[in-house]
Amino acid sequence: MVFSQIQKRLWQWASLLTLLFAGQLQANVLVSVDQNPAQTNQPIVLTVEVDQDLPADAFDASQLGEQFTLGRTSVRRNTQIINFDTRRTTVWQTVLVATQPGDYPIGPLTVGPFESQPFTLTVQAGANPNQSAPVEVFNSVSQSRAYLGQVLNYKVKLLIGAELQRGALTAPQLEGMSLQQIGEDKDTTEIIEGKRYRVIERNYALTLEEPGEYELPPAVFDGDIVVNSRSRDSLFAFNQSMPTRAEGEPLTLTVLDKPIDFNGPWLVSDxxxxxxxxxxxxxxxxxxxxxxxxxxxxxxxxxxxxxxxxxxxxxxxxxxxxxxxxxxxxxxxxxxxxxxxxxxxxxxxxxxxxxxxxxxxxxxxxxxxxxxxxxxxxxxxxxxAADGLTLPVEATVQPQPSSAEPSNLLPWQLASAALALGWLGHWLWWRREKSTESKAPARTAPKNDDLQRFHDACQKGQLGDALKLLTGAAAQVTGERQSLTQLRQHSPQLAKALDIAQAHTYSPNKSDSALDLMPLYQLVANLPKKAHSSATLAPLYPLSNKE
CATH class of the missing domain: 2.60.40 (Immunoglobulin-like)
Known part of the structure; x- marks a missing residue:
């Protein structure tokens, strides 16, 4: 009894699942185009609609083959509920462009587990292919003949005659070519034959790296434009997007090699x-x-x-x-x-x-x-040389001619004795004054702090202040003001330290690392003092030998 009830329930669930899968297997696949017959080089919108909720990759536009130039594929899903009856649909739209007239078979197309019915698309050669195109692309280059490395201006101009929802411009790609966008896009408005167009201009710098003949592919635009889906049976109007595609014309470029008689780094310019x-x-x-x-x-x-x-x-x-x-x-x-x-x-x-x-x-x-x-x-x-720091020039002492006139020695000797007594009295007075000064408290002379300030600047790594105080500190040590050039001559170590300090001052990367200035301070502090001349003054009144 229990087994029969379980078997009955299983049959009920199996019947329900069969009905559900049967509904899915009977899904309708509708494939249509927005125009048939169509014109060459005109965008053709192919729409694939399935009354099931399918993943976005269930339809692959590449199965249309190489007979068309394929654009971007968009997908959307719709859900309608009428009297508690839910209906879900998945819609794909892709853009086709046929460059040659003829009859093109479409389908059967595979969408997930389903297939569409085939039909034939007729493409005719149009007298004006871009007459009714919502988007037009014009590309041009400043020169068709150029030298190796010469920069050409590649310009792309878009004429948009419909409301653009989204879009992308693809620049041409070619081996051995460098193409770089320069500047911002220029967005303006023009009226052509009474119709208003939105105009977008973009400039590229085009450079070819090898000489020869080049076939430059056209620039391609892929995007979506807004279309009005107003219906007679509807009280409301809904704007939907439709994909569109447009491309320019291919260009031929001739690149010349640099002249063989040009000597130097190659630079070509206007x-x-x-x-x-x-x-x-x-x-x-x-x-x-x-x-x-x-x-x-x-x-x-x-x-x-x-x-x-x-x-x-x-x-x-x-x-x-x-x-x-x-x-x-x-x-x-x-x-x-x-x-x-x-x-x-x-x-x-x-x-x-x-x-x-x-x-x-x-x-x-x-x-x-x-x-x-x-x-x-x-x-x-x-x-x-720096002001006040010029090297001293030794004066040339010219010998004085001796007088040949005879002199009287007795008056001269008396004058010398009187002068000696005067000097002796002056010396005794000076000794008494000096002993008096030694008992008085000594007065401290003003101290030159350039060396101490130079030490503090070196210790803190303040290179600018240290270089400003360097000559003053050196003068305090040696007792003589000297220029940087004169200081370099004291030792190769000091000259090298000065070069490093000045190089660090004018280096663009001087802030990357700190410079240790204490070795420079030690070299300056150990400079030799100026040697004082030990030569005595010649006697004011030289004594003459008695004859």
């Missing part, structure tokens, strides 16, 4: 300007004072990474501290403007004539097909 920026260089400068050289190279329609850095020969006694070059590019008047900015500091370490030579940059003009030179005039700068 125009190159080399100029100095910032403050002008002075006519004279002191030893140890930095000179700032700021150059700017501007190239029109040239790759910014292809601009070489000019070379300059300088004397060995000039220290050079360059910064990292800055490269920038922008679009102006539909031309690519590339700029290279070079900044460097020069520090002369000795007095003399510093000759900054002319700077030249060789480049190739594709319009004149000739090599040209961008030149920046040099300058001669006089390097002098």
């Amino acid at each position: 125009m190159v300007v080399l100029q100095a920026v910032g403050d002008a260089l002075p006519d004279s400068v002191e030893v140890g004072q930095p000179l700032n050289l700021n150059w700017q190279i501007t190239a029109v329609n040239s790759d910014v990474n292809a601009i070489p850095e000019p070379q300059m020969e300088l004397p060995g006694w000039v220290k050079r501290y360059p910064e990292k070059p800055q490269r920038n590019s922008a679009i102006r008047n539909e031309q690519l403007i590339s700029q290279l900015t070079i900044n460097q500091a020069l520090i002369p370490t000795q007095a003399g004539e510093l000759v900054i030579p002319d700077v030249e940059l060789l480049w190739f003009n594709p319009h004149t097909k000739r090599a040209e030179v961008a030149r920046l005039e040099g300058k001669t700068i006089t390097v002098v």
Whole structure:
């Protein structure tokens, strides 16, 4: 009895499942196009609708074969409930483009476990293929013939005659070609033959890396436009999206190799300007004072990474501290403007004539097909020692001719004796005054604290303050004010320490690590003191020998 009841329940569940699966196996697959016959190079919207809730990958548009150019496929799901009766549908839409006229078989298409009925799509050659297209693509290049490495302006222009819901523009891709978007999109409005269009322009910098003939593919636009689904049987209007596709025309480019007689780094440009920026260089400068050289190279329609850095020969006694070059590019008047900015500091370490030579940059003009030179005039700068720190010049003592006239010795000896007695009395008075001063409290002379302040700056790692106090601290140790050039001559260790400190001052990465200044302080503190001359003064009145 119990077994019969269980068997009856199993038959009921099996019947219910059979009815459910039978409903799914009887799903309808409807495949349609928005136009038949269609025109060549016109977007054709293919719609696949199944009255089941299926996953998005249940339909694969690639089964249409290579007879069409396929665009993006979109999927949506609808659910309707009427009198407690639920109906679910899954809809795919994809864009087809036929480039040749003819009859094209569509289907049977497989959607999950279901198949559609086949039909034939007729494509005709249209007199004006883009007449009714909601989106049009126009692509162009500034020149069809260019040299190796020359930057061309590749422009894409979109004409949108419908309400655009979403879209994506795909730039052409080709081996051996560099294509980089420059600037922002330009969004405007134009009226063409009485119809308003939304116009979007995009610019690319196109560079070909190898010489030869190139077939450049067209730019392709894929997107969705909004269509009105107003129906006679409906009281309301619903806006739905429909996929669309448009593409431009392929282009042919010829790339020429660089001339064999061009000597130097290859730079091709419509125009190159080399100029100095910032403050002008002075006519004279002191030893140890930095000179700032700021150059700017501007190239029109040239790759910014292809601009070489000019070379300059300088004397060995000039220290050079360059910064990292800055490269920038922008679009102006539909031309690519590339700029290279070079900044460097020069520090002369000795007095003399510093000759900054002319700077030249060789480049190739594709319009004149000739090599040209961008030149920046040099300058001669006089390097002098610091004020008050010039080296002392020894005076040449000219011997005085001796008088040949005879003199009377007796008056002279009397005068010498009187003078000696006067000096003796003065010496006794000086001794008494000195003993009196020794008993009085001594007065402390003002103390020079440059060495202590220099020590504190070195201990704290304050490089700028330490360099400012260095000459004063050295003068306190040696008893003589000296320039940096003179201080270098004391020892190779001190010269090397000064070079390291100055290099760290003008280095672009000086903040990356701290510099230990205590070795520099030890070298300055141990400088030898100036030796005082032990030569005595000649007697004011030399005694003559008696005859």
